[in-house]
Amino acid sequence: MTSKKELKFASILAIVLFITGITCYAAFPPPSPDEPVRLMFQNAAGKVLFTHAGHQDYDVSCLDCHHNIEDDEIYNCSECHEATGDESMPGRTDAFHAQCTGCHQDLGAGPVECNSCHAL
Incomplete structure (x- = not known):
């Protein structure tokens, strides 16, 4: 069996290591990406989730x-x-539809139906 002294030492060591871990995690966060990973476009037809x-x-x-x-x-x-x-300049909706749907059609990949993008 362990003595009370050893149990107290182990408890204090666990607390110190826990606090050290939290401090290091907070002090050295992972780098954020250069561009957003996901974008949510809000509109009347339904939200569109875009992922790079x-x-x-x-x-x-x-x-x-x-x-x-x-x-x-x-x-x-x-x-x-x-x-x-x-x-002189198309509106956002027209620009997105021309850009996104046009590229999907040209590449033969990606959704071209309305409810495929406006799903949320």
């Missing part, structure tokens, strides 16, 4: 979707595409 990982298996570059990269900075689509468009 699901698109990395295909031979597409960042410029295929992010056609506005300048000086290695990617801008938010909303900075150019308003909710409703005009002759």
